[in-house]
Amino acid sequence: MMARLTSSSAPVRQSNVRAHNLALALHTVANSADPMSRSAVAATTGLTRATVSALVDELVAGGLLTELDPPPRTGAGRPAVGLTLSATGPAGLGLEINVDYLAACVVDLTGAVRHRFIEHADQRPAGPYAALSALGRLGARARLAAKADGLVVVGATLAVPGLVSTGFVLQAPNLGWQNVDAPALLRGLPELADLPITVDNEANLAALGELRVTGTEPTFLYVSGEIGIGAGLVIDGELYRGARGWSGEIGHVTVFPDGPPCRCGAAGCLEQYAGQEALAEDEPRAAAALGIALSAVVNLLDVPAIVLGGVYATYFDRLREGIEAELRRRVLTSELAPVTLRAARLGTNAAVRGAADTAVQQVRDDPAVWLRRAG
Amino acid sequence: MMARLTSSSAPVRQSNVRAHNLALALHTVANSADPMSRSAVAATTGLTRATVSALVDELVAGGLLTELDPPPRTGAGRPAVGLTLSATGPAGLGLEINVDYLAACVVDLTGAVRHRFIEHADQRPAGPYAALSALGRLGARARLAAKADGLVVVGATLAVPGLVSTGFVLQAPNLGWQNVDAPALLRGLPELADLPITVDNEANLAALGELRVTGTEPTFLYVSGEIGIGAGLVIDGELYRGARGWSGEIGHVTVFPDGPPCRCGAAGCLEQYAGQEALAEDEPRAAAALGIALSAVVNLLDVPAIVLGGVYATYFDRLREGIEAELRRRVLTSELAPVTLRAARLGTNAAVRGAADTAVQQVRDDPAVWLRRAG
Structure with missing residues (x-):
């Protein structure tokens, strides 16, 4: 009865309002093709300038937004300082296993691909354990490369050609896999042990990659x-x-x-x-x-x-x-x-790119959680 | 880019918070199988008792909730006063045209069918104008019967076996209709002239009827x-x-x-x-x-x-x-x-019942709008 009201399932409290408005401000800047001034964010969101300034200060301090310096004055008028999504800060790690290759990819908060590694080889003979170990090593290299850029990988998503349920690969018939706890195998590698890792179907993630692009x-x-x-x-x-x-x-x-x-x-x-x-x-x-x-x-x-x-x-x-x-x-x-x-605009890297983007999505969706962790 | 944050498209302000919490309180009572005390509403929603009492007072005054008197004291303990959805107050009018019948139905806020009228006749020879005039007269009878019960019909929804777009019936091949502005024809009847009327596909409305039941x-x-x-x-x-x-x-x-x-x-x-x-x-x-x-x-x-x-x-x-x-x-x-x-649990009246329920749904989804109108 009245199941349509699902969006009302929690009361609105002050802390919720702050989290909501942080996401709204981040979302507004992300949706803009050009750098955005604080007053433009206020005008777009309907929030007051003072509220926007407080939110933006938090997002800049937390490494989610970057405030560009104005260009040197050339005489007429003063150009507005521009806010953009930060190209350093949180990033997502995408991992992909397919019949004939392994791939790893790092995407930053702006959606840009920062690193991409591919290894071509038939993955069927290896079996899940060896294949995922090799993929984990590729992921660890990508994470290291991200770190050298000042990025912090906040999570990883694995793309598989098969049916997935609650973190398990139930069936990946073209790989010959059944009931594989892929995240657990990946976390067996010390370099990934601390990372939240999810797994999803490759067509789903490719669709998300295409959506993002x-x-x-x-x-x-x-x-x-x-x-x-x-x-x-x-x-x-x-x-x-x-x-x-x-x-x-x-x-x-x-x-x-x-x-x-x-x-x-x-x-x-x-x-x-x-x-x-x-x-x-x-x-x-x-x-x-x-x-x-x-x-x-x-x-x-x-x-x-x-x-x-x-x-x-x-x-x-x-x-x-x-x-x-x-x-x-x-x-x-x-x-x-x-x-x-x-x-499709994206080629064969659509799934791994979508996987990486999914991993950093949590920060865009709920920046308050990231700020709490980072602060 | 970042299209997932659609729920954040508006800032949260105090007036929004009140509207949200009114819907939440109404929703909570509606979802309960038994009458609910104010403190139970507070416990379920996480809102304070004082906030809940203010919200409930508004909903009772606006005719959306009814507060049942406690039964006579029988000695041990004092039973809580119970809140339920009001069986008087706003109601929805469902209208249906199909190949061989016309139907009208009134559903109150609780989802109960209060009145139902059916006329069996082949509707194809009549053409849209005559068929919808006859249906409008049936709807007017239902509205009058609802009024006699103390109900206020807040809107009507028409179910048709065809493709619908922005209020038009684009195609209803089994009726032989094309491009019919059905709501305008229905509103041609003085008894329905003031009513918001929408139109939808009959299978869609039957699905909603089934969901509701x-x-x-x-x-x-x-x-x-x-x-x-x-x-x-x-x-x-x-x-x-x-x-x-x-x-x-x-x-x-x-x-x-x-x-x-x-x-x-x-x-x-x-x-x-x-x-x-x-x-x-x-x-x-x-x-x-x-x-x-x-x-x-x-x-x-x-x-x-x-x-x-x-x-x-x-x-x-x-x-x-x-x-x-x-x-x-x-x-x-x-x-x-x-x-x-x-x-299906509902028989052939699924579509007209779903139509009526859809018409009153707006009040359940956003009681603040109804209270503003009623007050």
């Missing part, structure tokens, strides 16, 4: 084409995870109910027609199958934009027409408003 | 089986509408890409196999088609529960096995956690 498109489906096919659904700027975190399994949406068997036990799954191997064999059929599955998504969810990532981004120009033909035919509202189809 | 299941897909098939997706107690309000078109999800043509222009849509007519002809095939389309929903969205409404509720026992067989086979995570499938 493009920004203007708040609702879209990101489809990641690899050996398997995954999807990340972003609604109003938030990743939709599903009830248990298992949303986005578009690779196992049925396209032809009587089609060939899939390794999942079903038949006629999208992966059988548009996975990396099937795509190499028959591009038009892959495009049609993608179009049929994506039409289902749009009919169900009224998603206005679809972003094709992974190998689909590379093949985009060759797949586009075949996909759009199915969307035009099968989406009920296609004549009222067509669906935007585009290639 | 069951309460305990915050995330589910409601599927409404009629001549057409619609769906309403409820996520964490909120209806998901999609970018333009056109989500839930499950009737046009492709089941067999090379199947028979659909009136929408595509081929092999779910409606061709599981719409009311097809269902009457071949139940097992309808169940399999429903199972295939619902498997796509679960793979994409990780929805833990599916509620079958409309004619599917009537046929539930006969459809269940066929649907569940496909879910077991085609949902990737079916072995990790099965999907709950159940018949």
